Amino acid sequence: MTAVELPGAVRERVRSAERVVVFSGAGVSRESGLDTFRGAGGLWERMRPEELATPEAFRADPEKVWQWYAWRYQRVAEASPNPAHQAIARLEAVFPFIIVVTQNVDSLHRRVGSRNLLELHGSLARAFCNRCGRSRDMGEAIAESPGAPPICTCGGKFRPGVVWFGESLPEETFEQACEAAASCELFLSAGTSATVYPAAGLIELAHRAGACLIEINPEPTPFSGLMDLRLAAPAGEALPALADAMERCRWPTT
Ligand code: OAD
Numbered sequence: 001m002t003a004v005e006l007p008g009a010v011r012e013r014v015r016s017a018e019r020v021v022v023f024s025g026a027g028v029s030r031e032s033g034l035d036t037f038r039g040a041g042g043l044w045e046r047m048r049p050e051e052l053a054t055p056e057a058f059r060a061d062p063e064k065v066w067q068w069y070a071w072r073y074q075r076v077a078e079a080s081p082n083p084a085h086q087a088i089a090r091l092e093a094v095f096p097f098i099i100v101v102t103q104n105v106d107s108l109h110r111r112v113g114s115r116n117l118l119e120l121h122g123s124l125a126r127a128f129c130n131r132c133g134r135s136r137d138m139g140e141a142i143a144e145s146p147g148a149p150p151i152c153t154c155g156g157k158f159r160p161g162v163v164w165f166g167e168s169l170p171e172e173t174f175e176q177a178c179e180a181a182a183s184c185e186l187f188l189s190a191g192t193s194a195t196v197y198p199a200a201g202l203i204e205l206a207h208r209a210g211a212c213l214i215e216i217n218p219e220p221t222p223f224s225g226l227m228d229l230r231l232a233a234p235a236g237e238a239l240p241a242l243a244d245a246m247e248r249c250r251w252p253t254t
Contacts, residue, residue: 001234001237001238001241003241004241004245005245006245020187021187023103023181023190023203024100025192025194026103026191026192027234028235029082029104030235032079034076058159063147067146073124073138076105081111083236084234084239085108088112088190090243094246099118101181101202105124106124121162122161125139127149129157135161177199182205182206182208188215188242189213189217189227215230
């Protein structure tokens with residue numbers, strides 16, 4: 001992607017912004033080789049969410065669910081952060097307060113060094129017991145028992161540390177995300193279809209709070225019409241170019 005030219009009104013908002021939220025989804029990890037959920041080639045084209053990503057599915061067929069998450073864990077372990085994750089981490093030096101709110105469970109923002117990170121849908125890195133809540137490393141749990149969930153000392157089953165359909169988001173994490181969205185001046189929505197609630201509601205919150213909204217997605221989303229700027233390009237190209245433009249705007253002499 002060629003350089004990003006910020007429209008005048010956006011440039012003003014970027015120049016003065018103190019509080020920034022980056023809201024990310026599966027598209028940000030696409031160029032790391034990880035599948036998105038929706039759209040062509042997405043995971044939900046080949047698999048049914050209700051057979052894999054619900055508490056009912058885990059009760060009905062724990063082996064199938066465990067094996068699917070073990071497969072995803074392996075894909076993530078083999079993946080590396082891409083220029084989109086790097087650009088987002090770089091923005092931490094550009095704005096006084098920036099928070100990354102991700103729907104991704106792949107830890108790639110963490111691995112690249114984003115420090116102020118909220119994982120709304122949990123993380124594949126941990127497993128926890130469905131009875132006593134004990135938490136352990138997911139990689140160790142899979143190594144111990146690749147084909148079926150390991151059994152906890154309490155007799156419960158370990159499950160992946162992700163949020164499933166029908167479950168609540170981690171309460172404190174979601175509250176912090178809502179507070180950040182409702183008080184930011186700049187909100188970047190990157191690589192998300194913005195169709196899964198309550199996470200997608202953060203865009204609405206930021207809009208109502210008067211934040212400048214920027215979307216990075218090759219495809220339009222239900223919120224595209226609200227955006228002050230839309231970059232219709234892959235995140236691994238658009239985000240580095242956007243970070244460059246923001247740096248130029250904040251540090252005009254460099
Ligand atoms: P989706 O799969 O719903 O959407 C991915 C978005 O990324 C789409 O809008 C694509 O157009 C866009 N996209 C694809 N390639 C891209 C690229 N290279 N750069 C930028 N964007 C690209 O993923 P999410 O919005 O993250 O939840 O999905 C939200 C939640 O639905 C997930 O966290 C997961 C899923 O079911 C749970 O498992 C609870």
